[in-house]
Amino acid sequence: MKVALFIPCYIDQFFPKVAIATLQVLEKVGCEVFYPVNQTCCGQPMANAGYASLANSCNKNFIQNFYGFDYIVSPSGSCVAHVKEHLHYKPREKEAAIMRNNVYELTEFLTDVVKVVNVGAYFPHKVGLHTSCHGQRMLGLSSMSERVGPSFSKPEQLLNEVKGLQLMRPARVDECCGFGGTFCVTEEAVSVRMGQDRIRDHAANEVEYITGGDVSCLMHLEGILKRQKSRIKVVHIAEILNTKWSIK
Structure with missing residues (x-):
């Protein structure tokens, strides 16, 4: 299984440990992993700001770096979701269409493609899962509480098999944290209040860590936690799945 590791620019710059953990988890489950060294931003910031047309060079570069792999996997x-919805480049539209179907979020790839749930991880802590909006509502990683139907969560499947981990469900399981890309800049006060509400919900469960599949959401929550001088820490799900020891 030839897998290309897609590491978003903000993870590369600020959270390299998440990238390393993702690589090691994929190798642990038997994937042959490649890292295209000339990859850059996927273009999501431009699209979020209403300038999707300016991301054309990002799309071209993405295709040049990632076309030809069986799968493209990312911890974001x-x-x-952006690549699945917005990867278009007229000179290579046929390749873009193939790639839109071959790009996966990490937990989705593990559960749906590799079909592994227990990766042999050990994390003896009380953990709250933050369900990110893009993953839930665009990628279908978990069910939505407002819809009638069977409840499911691919990240929860993986976390429930981590030895020692006590998973705590917040009261409002799929509420937005308020990050929302450019929303946290244009509507700072609303964004912060939404994040504070999310943290309050998790804190009520006396969790030690908040985890999730989007570092952007975790970064937003971590900033609020630090300003509150909270003991709660954030950790990406890849780091949990990759460790057999407590993160200090």
């Missing part, structure tokens, strides 16, 4: 639901 929002970036994967």
Whole structure:
């Protein structure tokens, strides 16, 4: 299984440990992983700001770097959702269409493609799962509470098999954290209040960590937690799945 590792620019710059953990988890489950060294931003910031047309060079570069792999896997639901929805480049539209179908968020790839749930991880802590909007509502990683139907969550499937981990469900399981890309800049006060509400919900469960599949959401929540001088830490799900020891 030839897998290309797609690492969003903000993870590359600020959270490289998440990228390393993703690589090691994929190798642990038997994937042959490649990292295209000339990859850059996928273009999501431009699209979020209403300038999707300016992301054309990003699309061209993405195709040049990632075309030809069996799968493209990323530890960021929002970036994967962007590629699935917006990867277009007229000179290579046929390749773009193939790639839109071959790009996966990490937990989706593990559960649906590799079909593995227990990766042999050990994390003896109380953990709250933040369900990110892009992953839930665009990628279908989990069910939505407002819809009638069977409840499911691919990240929860993986976390429930982590030895020692006690998964705590918040009261409002699929509420937005308020990050929302450019929303946290244009509507700062609303964004912060939404994040505070999310943290309050998790804190009521006395969690030690908040995890999720989008570092952008975790970064937003971490900023609020630090300003509150909270003992709660954030950790990406890839880091949990990759560790057999407590993160200090």
